[in-house]
Amino acid sequence: MTRTLIKDSISEIGKKIIIKGWVNSVRSYGKLAFADIRDRSGLIQVVGGKDLGGVKVESVVEISGTIRPRDEKYFNDKIITGKIEMEVEELKVLEASEELPFDIHQPDLNVGLPVLLDNRAVSLRHQKVTDVFKVQATIMKAFRDHLNANDFTEISVPTIVTGSTEGGSEVFPVDYFGHKAFLAQSPQLYKQIMVSIFERVFTLAHAYRAEPSVTTRHLTEYVGLDCEMGFIEDWTDLVKMADSTVKAIFKAVSEKHQDILDEYGVTIPKTCENTPSLKLKEALQIIYERTGRDVRNELDMDPEGEREICRWSMEKHGSELVFITHFYTKKRAWYSYADPKNPQETLTLDLIGRGVEWISGGQRISNYADLQEKIKSRGQNPIDFEIPYGQAFKYGMPPEGGFAIGLERITQNILGLENIRQATLFPRDMERVDKRLPKIEKAKK
Numbered sequence: 001m002t003r004t005l006i007k008d009s010i011s012e013i014g015k016k017i018i019i020k021g022w023v024n025s026v027r028s029y030g031k032l033a034f035a036d037i038r039d040r041s042g043l044i045q046v047v048g049g050k051d052l053g054g055v056k057v058e059s060v061v062e063i064s065g066t067i068r069p070r071d072e073k074y075f076n077d078k079i080i081t082g083k084i085e086m087e088v089e090e091l092k093v094l095e096a097s098e099e100l101p102f103d104i105h106q107p108d109l110n111v112g113l114p115v116l117l118d119n120r121a122v123s124l125r126h127q128k129v130t131d132v133f134k135v136q137a138t139i140m141k142a143f144r145d146h147l148n149a150n151d152f153t154e155i156s157v158p159t160i161v162t163g164s165t166e167g168g169s170e171v172f173p174v175d176y177f178g179h180k181a182f183l184a185q186s187p188q189l190y191k192q193i194m195v196s197i198f199e200r201v202f203t204l205a206h207a208y209r210a211e212p213s214v215t216t217r218h219l220t221e222y223v224g225l226d227c228e229m230g231f232i233e234d235w236t237d238l239v240k241m242a243d244s245t246v247k248a249i250f251k252a253v254s255e256k257h258q259d260i261l262d263e264y265g266v267t268i269p270k271t272c273e274n275t276p277s278l279k280l281k282e283a284l285q286i287i288y289e290r291t292g293r294d295v296r297n298e299l300d301m302d303p304e305g306e307r308e309i310c311r312w313s314m315e316k317h318g319s320e321l322v323f324i325t326h327f328y329t330k331k332r333a334w335y336s337y338a339d340p341k342n343p344q345e346t347l348t349l350d351l352i353g354r355g356v357e358w359i360s361g362g363q364r365i366s367n368y369a370d371l372q373e374k375i376k377s378r379g380q381n382p383i384d385f386e387i388p389y390g391q392a393f394k395y396g397m398p399p400e401g402g403f404a405i406g407l408e409r410i411t412q413n414i415l416g417l418e419n420i421r422q423a424t425l426f427p428r429d430m431e432r433v434d435k436r437l438p439k440i441e442k443a444k445k
Helices: 006-011 113-118 127-149 188-198 236-256 258-264 280-291 303-317 368-377 382-394 407-415 440-444
Strands: 016-029 032-039 042-048 060-069 084-095 173-176 179-183 200-208 221-230 277-279 321-325 342-346 348-353 356-363 400-406
Touching (some): 006 084, 016 084, 042 060, 127 221, 127 258, 236 348, 280 303, 280 321, 400 407
Antiparallel strands (some): 032 042, 348 356
Protein backbone atom coordinates (compact mmCIF):
# COMPACT_ATOMS: atom_id res chain seq x y z
CA MET A 1 0.00 0.00 0.00
CA THR A 2 1.39 3.39 -0.98
CA ARG A 3 1.38 6.48 1.19
CA THR A 4 -1.62 8.84 1.11
CA LEU A 5 -1.11 12.54 1.80
CA ILE A 6 -3.21 13.78 4.69
CA LYS A 7 -5.15 16.24 2.53
CA ASP A 8 -6.23 13.37 0.27
CA SER A 9 -7.57 11.31 3.18
CA ILE A 10 -10.81 13.32 3.08
CA SER A 11 -12.03 11.25 0.13
CA GLU A 12 -10.99 7.93 1.68
CA ILE A 13 -13.74 7.48 4.31
CA GLY A 14 -14.21 3.81 5.11
CA LYS A 15 -10.91 2.84 3.49
CA LYS A 16 -7.63 1.70 4.99
CA ILE A 17 -4.67 3.92 4.10
CA ILE A 18 -1.10 4.68 5.18
CA ILE A 19 0.00 8.13 6.28
CA LYS A 20 3.51 9.30 7.17
CA GLY A 21 4.50 12.43 9.05
CA TRP A 22 5.39 14.05 12.36
CA VAL A 23 3.53 13.81 15.65
CA ASN A 24 2.23 17.31 16.19
CA SER A 25 0.57 16.64 19.55
CA VAL A 26 -0.48 13.73 21.77
CA ARG A 27 -3.35 13.52 24.26
CA SER A 28 -3.43 10.38 26.38
CA TYR A 29 -6.44 9.17 28.40
CA GLY A 30 -5.42 5.83 29.91
CA LYS A 31 -5.99 3.13 27.30
CA LEU A 32 -7.17 5.70 24.72
CA ALA A 33 -4.96 8.28 23.00
CA PHE A 34 -5.43 10.95 20.37
CA ALA A 35 -2.67 12.47 18.26
CA ASP A 36 -2.46 15.05 15.51
CA ILE A 37 -0.19 13.93 12.69
CA ARG A 38 1.12 16.41 10.13
CA ASP A 39 2.73 16.13 6.74
CA ARG A 40 3.39 18.73 4.07
CA SER A 41 -0.29 18.84 3.16
CA GLY A 42 -1.99 19.26 6.54
CA LEU A 43 -3.04 17.73 9.88
CA ILE A 44 -5.25 14.78 10.78
CA GLN A 45 -6.41 13.43 14.12
CA VAL A 46 -5.66 9.75 14.76
CA VAL A 47 -7.15 7.59 17.52
CA GLY A 48 -5.19 4.74 19.10
CA GLY A 49 -4.09 3.01 22.28
CA LYS A 50 -1.30 3.27 24.84
CA ASP A 51 1.43 2.84 22.24
CA LEU A 52 0.23 6.00 20.50
CA GLY A 53 0.04 7.86 23.80
CA GLY A 54 3.68 7.07 24.52
CA VAL A 55 5.10 8.58 21.32
CA LYS A 56 6.98 11.84 21.80
CA VAL A 57 5.97 14.98 19.95
CA GLU A 58 7.88 15.53 16.68
CA SER A 59 8.68 11.85 16.27
CA VAL A 60 8.42 10.64 12.67
CA VAL A 61 5.78 7.96 12.25
CA GLU A 62 4.09 5.71 9.74
CA ILE A 63 0.49 4.85 10.56
CA SER A 64 -1.92 2.55 8.79
CA GLY A 65 -5.59 2.66 9.66
CA THR A 66 -9.12 3.31 8.54
CA ILE A 67 -10.56 6.76 7.86
CA ARG A 68 -13.90 7.38 9.55
CA PRO A 69 -16.20 10.37 10.08
CA ARG A 70 -15.87 12.29 13.32
CA ASP A 71 -18.76 12.77 15.65
CA GLU A 72 -20.35 16.06 14.56
CA LYS A 73 -19.87 17.66 17.98
CA TYR A 74 -16.09 17.19 17.58
CA PHE A 75 -15.75 18.81 14.16
CA ASN A 76 -12.70 21.07 13.82
CA ASP A 77 -13.26 23.81 11.24
CA LYS A 78 -9.67 25.03 11.58
CA ILE A 79 -8.18 22.13 9.60
CA ILE A 80 -9.16 20.62 6.25
CA THR A 81 -9.58 17.15 7.80
CA GLY A 82 -11.71 18.46 10.65
CA LYS A 83 -14.68 16.20 9.87
CA ILE A 84 -12.72 12.93 9.76
CA GLU A 85 -10.19 10.98 11.81
CA MET A 86 -8.09 7.84 11.45
CA GLU A 87 -8.49 4.75 13.61
CA VAL A 88 -4.95 3.42 14.13
CA GLU A 89 -4.38 -0.22 13.21
CA GLU A 90 -0.58 -0.22 13.00
CA LEU A 91 1.91 2.35 14.29
CA LYS A 92 5.58 2.47 13.32
CA VAL A 93 7.95 5.00 14.87
CA LEU A 94 10.42 5.64 12.06
CA GLU A 95 12.55 8.03 14.15
CA ALA A 96 11.87 9.05 17.74
CA SER A 97 12.31 12.68 18.76
CA GLU A 98 14.25 13.74 21.82
CA GLU A 99 12.76 16.15 24.35
CA LEU A 100 12.18 19.52 22.68
CA PRO A 101 14.02 22.61 24.02
CA PHE A 102 10.65 24.43 24.25
CA ASP A 103 7.03 23.84 23.31
CA ILE A 104 6.90 24.55 19.59
CA HIS A 105 3.16 24.00 19.33
CA GLN A 106 1.96 26.73 21.67
CA PRO A 107 -0.01 29.39 19.74
CA ASP A 108 2.71 32.00 20.26
CA LEU A 109 6.37 31.22 20.87
CA ASN A 110 7.10 33.09 24.09
CA VAL A 111 10.82 32.59 23.61
CA GLY A 112 13.43 35.25 22.83
CA LEU A 113 14.69 35.58 19.26
CA PRO A 114 18.28 34.53 20.12
CA VAL A 115 16.96 31.27 21.61
CA LEU A 116 14.75 30.68 18.58
CA LEU A 117 17.73 31.15 16.30
CA ASP A 118 19.98 28.98 18.48
CA ASN A 119 17.40 26.20 17.94
CA ARG A 120 16.48 27.12 14.38
CA ALA A 121 15.84 23.60 13.09
CA VAL A 122 13.21 23.28 15.84
CA SER A 123 11.66 26.77 15.84
CA LEU A 124 11.05 26.59 12.08
CA ARG A 125 8.55 23.80 12.77
CA HIS A 126 6.22 26.15 14.64
CA GLN A 127 3.27 26.81 12.36
CA LYS A 128 3.41 30.59 12.65
CA VAL A 129 7.13 30.55 11.82
CA THR A 130 6.58 28.13 8.96
CA ASP A 131 3.90 30.44 7.57
CA VAL A 132 6.43 33.28 7.20
CA PHE A 133 8.31 31.21 4.66
CA LYS A 134 5.16 30.07 2.88
CA VAL A 135 4.50 33.77 2.25
CA GLN A 136 8.12 34.28 1.23
CA ALA A 137 7.90 31.42 -1.28
CA THR A 138 4.82 33.06 -2.79
CA ILE A 139 6.67 36.40 -3.02
CA MET A 140 9.47 34.73 -5.00
CA LYS A 141 7.05 32.93 -7.27
CA ALA A 142 5.01 36.07 -7.90
CA PHE A 143 8.21 37.96 -8.78
CA ARG A 144 9.18 35.22 -11.23
CA ASP A 145 5.71 34.94 -12.72
CA HIS A 146 5.33 38.68 -13.25
CA LEU A 147 8.70 39.12 -14.93
CA ASN A 148 8.28 36.00 -17.05
CA ALA A 149 4.94 37.43 -18.17
CA ASN A 150 6.78 40.62 -19.18
CA ASP A 151 9.30 38.76 -21.35
CA PHE A 152 12.23 38.69 -18.92
CA THR A 153 14.71 35.79 -18.93
CA GLU A 154 15.85 34.29 -15.62
CA ILE A 155 19.62 34.03 -15.16
CA SER A 156 22.05 32.81 -12.48
CA VAL A 157 25.19 34.80 -11.72
CA PRO A 158 28.38 34.26 -9.67
CA THR A 159 28.73 35.31 -6.05
CA ILE A 160 32.56 35.15 -6.07
CA VAL A 161 33.90 38.27 -7.77
CA THR A 162 37.20 40.06 -8.29
CA GLY A 163 36.16 43.53 -7.13
CA SER A 164 33.75 45.64 -5.17
CA THR A 165 30.50 46.22 -7.08
CA GLU A 166 29.68 49.43 -5.26
CA GLY A 167 33.24 50.68 -4.98
CA GLY A 168 33.24 50.61 -1.19
CA SER A 169 35.08 48.67 1.48
CA GLU A 170 32.09 46.78 2.89
CA VAL A 171 33.04 43.48 1.26
CA PHE A 172 34.01 40.01 2.50
CA PRO A 173 37.41 38.92 1.13
CA VAL A 174 37.86 35.36 -0.12
CA ASP A 175 41.13 33.46 -0.45
CA TYR A 176 40.58 32.11 -3.94
CA PHE A 177 43.42 29.63 -4.43
CA GLY A 178 45.87 32.26 -3.30
CA HIS A 179 44.25 35.02 -5.36
CA LYS A 180 42.25 38.01 -4.12
CA ALA A 181 38.48 37.71 -4.50
CA PHE A 182 35.32 38.84 -2.72
CA LEU A 183 31.75 37.79 -2.03
CA ALA A 184 29.51 39.86 -4.30
CA GLN A 185 27.69 42.87 -2.87
CA SER A 186 25.04 42.38 -5.55
CA PRO A 187 24.57 40.74 -8.99
CA GLN A 188 24.59 44.24 -10.49
CA LEU A 189 27.44 44.01 -13.00
CA TYR A 190 26.44 40.60 -14.30
CA LYS A 191 22.78 41.43 -14.81
CA GLN A 192 23.86 44.52 -16.76
CA ILE A 193 26.09 42.36 -18.96
CA MET A 194 23.17 40.05 -19.66
CA VAL A 195 21.01 42.94 -20.88
CA SER A 196 23.31 42.96 -23.93
CA ILE A 197 22.28 39.33 -24.52
CA PHE A 198 18.60 39.01 -23.57
CA GLU A 199 17.46 42.68 -23.21
CA ARG A 200 15.40 41.82 -20.11
CA VAL A 201 16.74 39.63 -17.29
CA PHE A 202 16.07 38.80 -13.67
CA THR A 203 17.72 36.75 -10.96
CA LEU A 204 17.21 35.74 -7.35
CA ALA A 205 20.69 36.25 -5.97
CA HIS A 206 22.40 36.13 -2.60
CA ALA A 207 24.33 39.29 -1.78
CA TYR A 208 26.82 40.06 0.97
CA ARG A 209 27.47 43.33 2.80
CA ALA A 210 30.18 43.61 5.46
CA GLU A 211 28.30 46.44 7.15
CA PRO A 212 29.25 46.94 10.81
CA SER A 213 25.59 47.15 11.77
CA VAL A 214 23.32 45.19 14.10
CA THR A 215 19.79 46.49 13.55
CA THR A 216 16.31 45.07 13.10
CA ARG A 217 16.48 45.76 9.33
CA HIS A 218 20.00 44.75 8.23
CA LEU A 219 21.67 41.44 7.38
CA THR A 220 25.14 40.62 6.10
CA GLU A 221 23.71 38.04 3.69
CA TYR A 222 20.37 38.64 2.03
CA VAL A 223 18.44 37.69 -1.09
CA GLY A 224 17.81 40.25 -3.81
CA LEU A 225 15.02 39.93 -6.36
CA ASP A 226 16.92 41.68 -9.15
CA CYS A 227 15.86 42.68 -12.62
CA GLU A 228 17.44 44.69 -15.42
CA MET A 229 15.90 45.88 -18.69
CA GLY A 230 17.23 47.37 -21.91
CA PHE A 231 15.84 49.86 -24.42
CA ILE A 232 14.12 51.92 -21.75
CA GLU A 233 12.85 55.33 -22.75
CA ASP A 234 13.92 56.77 -19.40
CA TRP A 235 13.95 56.04 -15.66
CA THR A 236 10.15 56.24 -15.44
CA ASP A 237 9.96 52.86 -17.23
CA LEU A 238 11.73 51.41 -14.18
CA VAL A 239 9.27 53.04 -11.80
CA LYS A 240 6.37 51.52 -13.73
CA MET A 241 7.92 48.05 -13.75
CA ALA A 242 8.84 48.20 -10.06
CA ASP A 243 5.36 49.41 -9.17
CA SER A 244 3.59 46.68 -11.15
CA THR A 245 5.94 44.01 -9.75
CA VAL A 246 5.27 44.91 -6.13
CA LYS A 247 1.53 45.05 -6.73
CA ALA A 248 1.67 41.63 -8.42
CA ILE A 249 3.37 40.32 -5.28
CA PHE A 250 0.69 41.85 -3.07
CA LYS A 251 -2.05 40.29 -5.21
CA ALA A 252 -0.49 36.82 -5.02
CA VAL A 253 0.02 36.95 -1.24
CA SER A 254 -3.50 38.25 -0.67
CA GLU A 255 -5.11 35.58 -2.86
CA LYS A 256 -3.12 32.66 -1.45
CA HIS A 257 -2.44 33.58 2.18
CA GLN A 258 -5.35 35.55 3.59
CA ASP A 259 -5.41 33.06 6.47
CA ILE A 260 -1.79 33.87 7.34
CA LEU A 261 -2.40 37.61 7.08
CA ASP A 262 -5.31 37.15 9.49
CA GLU A 263 -3.14 35.03 11.78
CA TYR A 264 -0.58 37.84 11.96
CA GLY A 265 -3.27 40.51 12.26
CA VAL A 266 -2.01 42.43 9.23
CA THR A 267 -3.28 43.59 5.87
CA ILE A 268 -1.62 43.94 2.50
CA PRO A 269 -0.12 47.46 2.22
CA LYS A 270 -2.56 50.03 0.90
CA THR A 271 -1.79 51.27 -2.60
CA CYS A 272 -3.20 53.61 -5.22
CA GLU A 273 -3.28 53.29 -9.01
CA ASN A 274 -0.03 55.18 -9.51
CA THR A 275 2.26 55.07 -6.50
CA PRO A 276 3.30 58.65 -5.61
CA SER A 277 6.80 59.73 -6.60
CA LEU A 278 8.97 62.50 -5.17
CA LYS A 279 12.45 63.73 -5.88
CA LEU A 280 14.70 63.38 -2.84
CA LYS A 281 14.94 67.14 -2.36
CA GLU A 282 11.13 67.40 -2.48
CA ALA A 283 10.81 64.64 0.12
CA LEU A 284 13.33 66.31 2.43
CA GLN A 285 11.44 69.61 2.12
CA ILE A 286 8.17 67.86 3.04
CA ILE A 287 9.81 66.25 6.08
CA TYR A 288 11.08 69.68 7.18
CA GLU A 289 7.66 71.28 6.76
CA ARG A 290 5.88 68.47 8.63
CA THR A 291 8.32 67.91 11.50
CA GLY A 292 10.57 70.97 11.74
CA ARG A 293 13.61 68.69 11.41
CA ASP A 294 15.91 70.45 8.94
CA VAL A 295 17.21 67.60 6.82
CA ARG A 296 17.17 69.55 3.56
CA ASN A 297 20.95 69.35 3.08
CA GLU A 298 21.19 65.63 3.75
CA LEU A 299 22.25 63.25 0.96
CA ASP A 300 19.66 60.64 1.92
CA MET A 301 16.74 60.04 4.24
CA ASP A 302 17.27 58.58 7.69
CA PRO A 303 14.89 55.93 9.09
CA GLU A 304 12.67 58.55 10.75
CA GLY A 305 12.50 60.45 7.47
CA GLU A 306 11.43 57.29 5.64
CA ARG A 307 8.66 56.72 8.16
CA GLU A 308 7.52 60.33 7.92
CA ILE A 309 7.39 60.39 4.14
CA CYS A 310 5.26 57.21 4.21
CA ARG A 311 2.89 58.93 6.63
CA TRP A 312 2.66 61.82 4.15
CA SER A 313 2.01 59.38 1.29
CA MET A 314 -0.78 57.68 3.20
CA GLU A 315 -2.42 60.96 4.17
CA LYS A 316 -2.18 62.56 0.72
CA HIS A 317 -2.56 59.57 -1.58
CA GLY A 318 -3.90 56.66 0.48
CA SER A 319 -0.72 54.72 -0.30
CA GLU A 320 1.67 53.06 2.13
CA LEU A 321 4.25 53.12 -0.68
CA VAL A 322 6.15 56.06 -2.14
CA PHE A 323 8.95 56.32 -4.71
CA ILE A 324 11.87 58.61 -3.92
CA THR A 325 13.96 59.54 -6.98
CA HIS A 326 16.89 61.69 -8.10
CA PHE A 327 19.38 60.82 -5.39
CA TYR A 328 22.58 62.86 -5.41
CA THR A 329 25.38 61.74 -7.72
CA LYS A 330 28.03 61.53 -4.98
CA LYS A 331 25.76 59.24 -2.96
CA ARG A 332 24.94 56.72 -5.68
CA ALA A 333 27.08 54.01 -7.29
CA TRP A 334 29.38 54.94 -10.17
CA TYR A 335 27.24 53.22 -12.82
CA SER A 336 24.26 55.50 -12.03
CA TYR A 337 23.09 57.78 -14.84
CA ALA A 338 23.28 61.50 -14.06
CA ASP A 339 20.28 63.68 -14.83
CA PRO A 340 21.18 65.69 -17.97
CA LYS A 341 19.17 68.59 -16.55
CA ASN A 342 21.07 68.54 -13.27
CA PRO A 343 24.25 66.41 -13.18
CA GLN A 344 24.33 66.71 -9.39
CA GLU A 345 21.39 64.29 -9.33
CA THR A 346 21.00 60.78 -10.71
CA LEU A 347 18.06 59.12 -12.41
CA THR A 348 17.77 56.64 -9.56
CA LEU A 349 14.93 55.50 -7.35
CA ASP A 350 14.02 53.86 -4.06
CA LEU A 351 10.63 52.47 -3.12
CA ILE A 352 9.80 53.12 0.52
CA GLY A 353 7.12 50.81 1.92
CA ARG A 354 5.64 51.20 5.38
CA GLY A 355 8.56 53.39 6.40
CA VAL A 356 11.38 51.13 5.14
CA GLU A 357 13.33 50.97 1.89
CA TRP A 358 12.18 47.94 -0.12
CA ILE A 359 13.59 48.65 -3.58
CA SER A 360 16.63 50.44 -4.94
CA GLY A 361 17.44 50.97 -8.60
CA GLY A 362 17.78 53.40 -11.45
CA GLN A 363 18.92 54.11 -14.97
CA ARG A 364 22.54 53.11 -15.70
CA ILE A 365 25.30 54.60 -17.81
CA SER A 366 25.29 52.72 -21.12
CA ASN A 367 28.10 54.53 -22.98
CA TYR A 368 31.49 52.82 -22.72
CA ALA A 369 33.61 56.00 -22.62
CA ASP A 370 31.33 57.69 -20.07
CA LEU A 371 31.44 54.59 -17.90
CA GLN A 372 35.24 54.52 -17.92
CA GLU A 373 35.42 58.18 -16.94
CA LYS A 374 32.96 57.61 -14.11
CA ILE A 375 34.98 54.67 -12.76
CA LYS A 376 38.13 56.84 -12.83
CA SER A 377 36.34 59.69 -11.04
CA ARG A 378 35.71 57.33 -8.11
CA GLY A 379 39.41 56.53 -7.81
CA GLN A 380 39.15 53.11 -9.44
CA ASN A 381 40.82 51.61 -12.48
CA PRO A 382 38.58 50.72 -15.46
CA ILE A 383 40.93 47.83 -16.28
CA ASP A 384 39.73 46.11 -13.12
CA PHE A 385 36.21 46.02 -14.58
CA GLU A 386 37.04 45.36 -18.24
CA ILE A 387 36.54 41.57 -18.21
CA PRO A 388 33.75 40.82 -18.62
CA TYR A 389 31.84 43.96 -17.57
CA GLY A 390 33.49 46.57 -19.78
CA GLN A 391 33.34 44.32 -22.80
CA ALA A 392 29.53 44.36 -22.80
CA PHE A 393 29.58 48.17 -23.10
CA LYS A 394 32.54 48.32 -25.46
CA TYR A 395 30.60 46.27 -27.99
CA GLY A 396 27.21 47.94 -27.64
CA MET A 397 24.83 48.37 -24.70
CA PRO A 398 21.29 49.78 -25.09
CA PRO A 399 19.87 52.40 -22.73
CA GLU A 400 19.08 50.33 -19.65
CA GLY A 401 18.36 50.20 -15.96
CA GLY A 402 16.96 48.02 -13.25
CA PHE A 403 16.13 47.55 -9.61
CA ALA A 404 16.35 45.07 -6.75
CA ILE A 405 13.79 44.11 -4.11
CA GLY A 406 15.04 42.97 -0.72
CA LEU A 407 13.26 39.64 -0.19
CA GLU A 408 13.59 39.60 3.58
CA ARG A 409 12.62 43.28 3.86
CA ILE A 410 9.40 42.91 1.89
CA THR A 411 8.49 39.73 3.80
CA GLN A 412 9.17 41.44 7.12
CA ASN A 413 7.05 44.46 6.29
CA ILE A 414 4.11 42.65 4.72
CA LEU A 415 3.76 40.51 7.86
CA GLY A 416 4.65 43.27 10.32
CA LEU A 417 7.59 41.35 11.84
CA GLU A 418 9.67 43.21 14.41
CA ASN A 419 13.04 41.89 13.19
CA ILE A 420 14.29 41.02 9.71
CA ARG A 421 15.84 37.85 11.15
CA GLN A 422 12.30 36.52 11.58
CA ALA A 423 12.01 36.66 7.78
CA THR A 424 15.30 34.83 7.24
CA LEU A 425 15.62 31.06 7.41
CA PHE A 426 19.18 31.08 8.74
CA PRO A 427 20.27 34.68 9.46
CA ARG A 428 23.81 35.93 8.93
CA ASP A 429 24.83 39.07 10.78
CA MET A 430 27.73 40.42 12.83
CA GLU A 431 26.72 38.25 15.77
CA ARG A 432 25.71 34.98 14.11
CA VAL A 433 26.69 32.38 11.52
CA ASP A 434 24.16 29.75 12.66
CA LYS A 435 25.80 29.78 16.11
CA ARG A 436 26.16 32.98 18.06
CA LEU A 437 29.64 34.41 17.56
CA PRO A 438 31.91 35.73 20.32
CA LYS A 439 31.57 39.41 21.11
CA ILE A 440 33.29 41.70 18.62
CA GLU A 441 36.03 42.66 21.10
CA LYS A 442 36.97 39.02 21.67
CA ALA A 443 36.74 38.17 17.99
CA LYS A 444 39.38 40.79 17.15
CA LYS A 445 41.97 39.32 19.51
